[in-house]
Structures are given as C-alpha cells and as structure tokens.
Amino acid sequence: MNALVAISDLVVDFRTRQGPVRALDGASLAVREGEKVGLVGESGSGKSTLAMALGRLLPPNAEWGSGELMVAGVSVRDLEGAALRRLRSHTLGYVFQDPIGTLDPTMRVARQLAAVMEAGAGAADVSSLLADVGLQDHHRIARSYPHELSGGMAQRVSIAMALAANPKLIVADEPTASLDASIRGQILDLLVSLCAAHGTALVLLSHDLRAIAHCCDRVAVMYGGRTVEVGATAEVFAEPVHPYTEALLRAAPGQERLGGRIEPIPGLPPILTGRAEGCAFEPRCRHRIDACALARPESSEIAARQVICHRAEERRPAAP
Amino acid sequence: MTGSVVELRSVDVHFASGPLWARRRVHAAREVSLGVAAGETLGLVGESGSGKTTTGKVCLGLIRPTTGDVVFDGHPFDYRRRARRGALAAVLQHPQWSLNPRLHVGTSVAEPLVIAGIGGREETRRQTGEMLERVGLQPVLAKRYPHELSGGQRQRVAIARALITHPKFVVFDEAVSALDVSVQAQILNLIRELQAEAGFAALFISHDLAAVRYVADRIVVMYAGEVVESATAETLYGRGRHPYTRGLQAASDLIEDEDARLADASEEIASEGCPLTPRCPIATDLCRTTHPALRPLGDTLVACHHPEGRAGQS
Numbered sequence: 220m221n222a223l224v225a226i227s228d229l230v231v232d233f234r235t236r237q238g239p240v241r242a243l244d245g246a247s248l249a250v251r252e253g254e255k256v257g258l259v260g261e262s263g264s265g266k267s268t269l270a271m272a273l274g275r276l277l278p279p280n281a282e283w284g285s286g287e288l289m290v291a292g293v294s295v296r297d298l299e300g301a302a303l304r305r306l307r308s309h310t311l312g313y314v315f316q317d318p319i320g321t322l323d324p325t326m327r328v329a330r331q332l333a334a335v336m337e338a339g340a341g342a343a344d345v346s347s348l349l350a351d352v353g354l355q356d357h358h359r360i361a362r363s364y365p366h367e368l369s370g371g372m373a374q375r376v377s378i379a380m381a382l383a384a385n386p387k388l389i390v391a392d393e394p395t396a397s398l399d400a401s402i403r404g405q406i407l408d409l410l411v412s413l414c415a416a417h418g419t420a421l422v423l424l425s426h427d428l429r430a431i432a433h434c435c436d437r438v439a440v441m442y443g444g445r446t447v448e449v450g451a452t453a454e455v456f457a458e459p460v461h462p463y464t465e466a467l468l469r470a471a472p473g474q475e476r477l478g479g480r481i482e483p484i485p486g487l488p489p490i491l492t493g494r495a496e497g498c499a500f501e502p503r504c505r506h507r508i509d510a511c512a513l514a515r516p517e518s519s520e521i522a523a524r525q526v527i528c529h530r531a532e533e534r535r536p537a538a539p
Numbered sequence: 540m541t542g543s544v545v546e547l548r549s550v551d552v553h554f555a556s557g558p559l560w561a562r563r564r565v566h567a568a569r570e571v572s573l574g575v576a577a578g579e580t581l582g583l584v585g586e587s588g589s590g591k592t593t594t595g596k597v598c599l600g601l602i603r604p605t606t607g608d609v610v611f612d613g614h615p616f617d618y619r620r621r622a623r624r625g626a627l628a629a630v631l632q633h634p635q636w637s638l639n640p641r642l643h644v645g646t647s648v649a650e651p652l653v654i655a656g657i658g659g660r661e662e663t664r665r666q667t668g669e670m671l672e673r674v675g676l677q678p679v680l681a682k683r684y685p686h687e688l689s690g691g692q693r694q695r696v697a698i699a700r701a702l703i704t705h706p707k708f709v710v711f712d713e714a715v716s717a718l719d720v721s722v723q724a725q726i727l728n729l730i731r732e733l734q735a736e737a738g739f740a741a742l743f744i745s746h747d748l749a750a751v752r753y754v755a756d757r758i759v760v761m762y763a764g765e766v767v768e769s770a771t772a773e774t775l776y777g778r779g780r781h782p783y784t785r786g787l788q789a790a791s792d793l794i795e796d797e798d799a800r801l802a803d804a805s806e807e808i809a810s811e812g813c814p815l816t817p818r819c820p821i822a823t824d825l826c827r828t829t830h831p832a833l834r835p836l837g838d839t840l841v842a843c844h845h846p847e848g849r850a851g852q853s
Binding site (some may be wrong): 261262402403404426428429432433466467470471472473475477480481482483487 | 689690721
C-alpha cells in the first residue's frame with residue numbers, strides 16, 4: 220500500500236497579538252491507503268492543527284514553516300485554485316465535533332447532500348446514502364432541517380456528506396465528543412465500517428483513548444506539536460514507551476481498581492513560542508534526566524514504533 | 540433512608556408540550572426514589588433523555604414534581620428561594636457558560652456570599668481567597684476574567700463558587716464531560732478531596748459510567764425516566780445486575796462482553812412492559828407484557844425480570 224499522507228517535520232506557527240505561537244513543532248506522520256490512524260493528545264497538543272493542515276483549512280493567521288505535507292502525492296501547501304478545491308472536495312472528507320453546526324441550517328438535508336454528490340445525483344441516490352449511514356427513517360430525514368435532527372442523526376448525516384464524493388481520506392476531529400456516551404460507540408463503529416467498505420483511510424482525532432483503541436490500527440500520540448509516539452495501537456497502549464503516553468493512559472478513569480486513585484498528569488501542556496530546544500514534556504515527566512531539558516530529542520525507531528524521547532532505548536518494551 | 544440530606548420519594552415529573560388541541564405528555568421521571576446522605580456521593584448515570592438532569596433539578600428545587608415528595612434536611616422542600624439560600628449548589632458542564640464573562644472570577648466566586656449576606660467585605664475577600672486556594676487556584680487569579688483561564692481552571696472556579704457558602708448539597712451535572720482526560724482526572728480527584736474535607740452531600744450526574752464509578756459511593760442507573768438499578772460503586776466494579784447497566788459498562792469497555800451491548804437507541808420506548816425491551820439483548824415475552832418493579836437483590840435494587848442474565852430465567 221502506498222503512502223496516502225506523508226507529513227515530515229511540519230512546522231506551523233500562529234501569529235497572535237502576544238507574538239507567534241508554535242502549534243506544530245516538527246510533526247511527522249504517514250498514513251497508508253485504507254489505514255485507520257488515531258491522533259491523541261490533550262487540547263493544545265496540535266492535533267487539530269495537523270488535521271486542518273491536511274486540507275489547508277488553517278485560519279489566515281497561520282504561517283507554514285518548514286517541513287512537508289503530501290496528500291495523494293501532491294504537496295498541499297503549494298496547491299492553488301482548482302487543484303486545491305479538488306483536494307478538498309474529492310480527496311478529503313471532514314467530520315467535525317458539532318454535527319448540527321456543520322450542516323447548513325437553512326437547507327434541507329437532501330439538498331445539502333445532493334450538493335456534494337456527483338452532478339446528476341437524484342433523490343434515490345440521497346436516500347441510499349442515508350440508508351448506508353444507518354438512518355432507517357431516511358425519507359423523513361431527507362426532508363428535515365438540521366435543527367430537527369438529534370445529535371446522533373445529524374452526525375450520521377455529516378458522515379454521509381463526508382463520504383458522498385468517495386474521498387480517499389476521512390479526517391474526523393472529535394466526531395463523538397458532543398454525543399451521548401451510549402451512541403458514541405455506534406457512530407464510531409459506523410465510521411470505521413464505512414471507511415473499511417469503501418477502502419477509505421481514516422484519521423481519527425480524539426482524547427478518548429478507549430475509542431482510539433477500539434477503532435484504529437495505528438495511533439499517533441501528540442504532545443507539544445510533535446508526534447511523540449507512533450505505532451500499532453494495541454502495542455502502544457499495552458506497553459507505552461513514551462512517558463507521556465504512559466501518563467495519559469494512567470489518567471483515564473476506568474482502569475483503576477476499587478478504592479484506587481487515578482493520577483492526573485501534573486502541570487500544564489506547554490505553549491511554545493518557537494522551536495522547543497529540549498523535550499516539551501520534560502517539566503511534567505516523571506522519568507526526566509538532565510539531557511531532556513538541554514537537547515531536543517529526535518525520532519528513533521523502537522520496537523517498530525517511532526518514539527521521540529531521550530530514554531526511549533531503555534524503555535524498550537520486552538520482546539513479544 | 541433516614542439521615543438523608545435530600546430525599547426523593549416516588550417522584551413523578553410530567554412535561555406537556557405541543558399546542559393545546561394536541562397536547563403531548565412526556566414522562567421525564569417516573570416513581571423515582573433516592574436519598575443522599577451527608578458526606579456521600581450518589582452517582583446518577585443514564586443516556587440523554589433518561590431523566591437524570593430532570594432528577595437533578597428536582598433535587599435542587601428547580602422543578603416541582605408532579606406527584607411525590609421532596610424532603611430536604613428532614614423537612615418538606617421549601618420552595619421559597621430565600622429559605623434555601625446557600626444550602627444548595629450546582630456545578631454544570633460548561634464553565635464558560637455558567638460564569639459571567641464580564642465579572643472577574645473572584646467576584647463570581649464571592650457572589651453567593653454577598654447575596655446570602657454572609658460576612659462583611661473584608662471577610663468575603665478573605666473567604667474568596669481561601670476558597671480559590673482550596674480548589675487549587677492561586678488567589679491572584681481572582682482578578683482574571685473567565686476567558687483568560689483554561690477549561691480546567693474555569694471548572695475549578697465554578698466549583699469554588701458552588702462551595703463558598705458551605706452548602707449541604709451539591710449537584711455536579713456532567714461536570715467533567717467537556718474536559719480533557721488529564722484535566723478530568725484532576726477535577727475528579729478534587730471533588731473527592733473537597734467532599735472528604737467539607738462533608739457535603741453530592742449528586743454526580745454523568746453519562747460516563749467510568750467517571751461516576753470513580754467518584755460515587757452509590758450509583759443509580761436511570762433509563763426512560765425510571766430507576767433501573769441502584770447499587771454500590773463496589774458492585775459496579777464487577778458486572779451490573781440490570782442489562783442496561785451492563786450495556787453501559789460494555790459501551791465504555793468496563794466489562795468485556797459483546798453480548799451485553801444494547802441495540803440502537805433510535806427505537807421507540809415500549810409503552811407496555813419493560814421500557815428497555817426493544818433494545819435489550821435478553822428480553823423475553825414476560826418483559827414485553829409486564830413492567831418490572833424495583834426489587835432488592837443482595838445489596839442492589841434492580842428493576843428487571845431477569846437480573847442474572849438469560850441463565851437466570853425462571
């Protein structure tokens with residue numbers, strides 16, 4: 220399988236009134252065709268910036284620094300006009316956190332869907348698309364306005380919209396964060412099964428580690444604008460190498476025993492103003508050594524994962 | 540349930556909607572009974588529409604039950620606002636919406652004291668500073684506006700505001716749902732610590748069973764406005780007795796059991812028999828016709844005909 224997305228050492232800054240803020244500080248990620256990749260990290264870790272950069276959807280105050288971002292063999296930062304529109308309309312599909320806000324409130328569902336489908340798509344095509352996303356009541360939903368739908372239904376409609384043009388990659392940014400716990404699983408299962416059926420690759424952003432563990436083949440853990448650990452999901456979550464991955468897993472309720480305590484990560488995520496000279500996680504890390512603050516760790520390959528940590532080698536998981 | 544700070548006895552809440560000639564009635568809560576003792580946290584879980592927020596509002600006196608009684612501190616609930624000033628508090632999901640964006644957070648925290656007329660200006664300032672420190676914020680942050688704080692800090696401010704009058708009862712309605720994993724852990728631990736210190740009774744409402752199980756002593760599971768299971772947190776570290784509870788546990792990976800998963804929520808709620816029937820993996824004919832009553836099973840109360848799963852059929 221070919222690399223559909225190849226991001227290497229990507230740097231993105233935001234100009235703000237207080238000076239530049241570095242959102243991506245050398246992020247690297249590859250996504251193969253049809254692959255499902257999870258992106259996890261706290262807010263401010265840069266995962267949304269990375270997702271938006273894929274479609275060049277960054278706000279105007281964003282500044283692309285060094286590094287490359289290739290989608291389907293073309294460099295996204297150089298795209299203009301028709302080629303850029305083609306990337307957004309045919310290569311990529313986006314699913315966002317707030318489904319009702321994503322849909323146009325003034326248009327019935329059927330019209331919105333028809334607008335993103337191939338020219339000449341009729342009511343029957345719209346219906347079958349809605350049926351594909353598990354909406355049994357698709358005649359009524361096609362005639363509805365977004366505000367008449369529940370959150371779960373609206374998210375199904377926005378998944379249908381994202382898939383309408385048969386894209387190569389779906390980028391889902393916290394698609395279930397605003398939904399109810401009991402339907403989160405269903406929406407994710409739907410997204411994953413539709414991507415599998417169409418051979419579409421999926422980049423799923425979430426801070427819900429369980430959801431990522433459930434859905435994704437590979438996971439990229441982001442911190443301070445870098446992808447600090449990238450590897451097969453089951454292996455990374457079973458035996459995290461990067462201390463940040465370990466700390467994230469320990470902070471989630473659900474795995475503690477009765478009467479036990481969950482351990483929040485001490486301190487706050489950093490706000491970078493430029494290139495981090497040391498490891499961005501160093502102030503919060505329980506395994507830090509002197510070198511961590513002084514030298515910028517580079518990516519190393521440990522047990523078939525890419526890890527950015529000075530102590531990655533000594534933290535190598537036991538051989539399977 | 541003696542010694543409860545707040546107690547609901549067979550509370551029913553109906554809402555009416557639609558035009559006068561086609562009135563529709565929604566049963567938001569049906570025969571809900573629960574009690575929260577001082578120093579105890581009662582967890583309340585369920586999907587949206589299960590009536591958990593309605594139940595929280597009844598406990599706070601924001602909704603009057605259609606039938607049934609609410610008892611606060613041993614007396615029937617007094618709906619005159621002045622009567623319960625400072626005794627009840629709530630922490631909601633989105634601190635950016637529940638704090639006034641035009642007030643310094645210190646002013647917001649002090650407001651309940653000022654309204655209740657407790658202490659002079661100096662005393663109020665001292666207490667505000669102390670309260671901010673207790674929730675883990677530096678007192679200098681009192682001079683900031685809500686938008687200058689992070690989500691976790693804002694939620695700490697909301698908690699400080701809720702606790703400053705030393706309330707007897709606090710409702711946390713989805714108080715950690717909008718927060719990051721790590722911040723969520725901090726706030727959950729903070730709630731546990733503050734309660735151990737201050738000894739208030741708490742109702743912790745969330746759709747996240749993992750979070751509820753972590754902070755609560757006892758847990759009430761609601762579905763379609765009814766209590767379907769009431770158990771100790773300890774019990775829910777194992778398998779729930781009600782298939783709905785097990786469905787929630789399976790959905791959040793607290794138990795590994797694919798068979799426990801519930802069907803899609805889009806089906807109509809059954810009007811006859813057990814409301815869970817259309818979604819339940821172990822429903823039988825009995826469930827379709829007869830409404831199960833809440834009955835004790837060990838130290839748990841459960842409203843199910845087959846609380847032990849299919850093998851337990853009789």
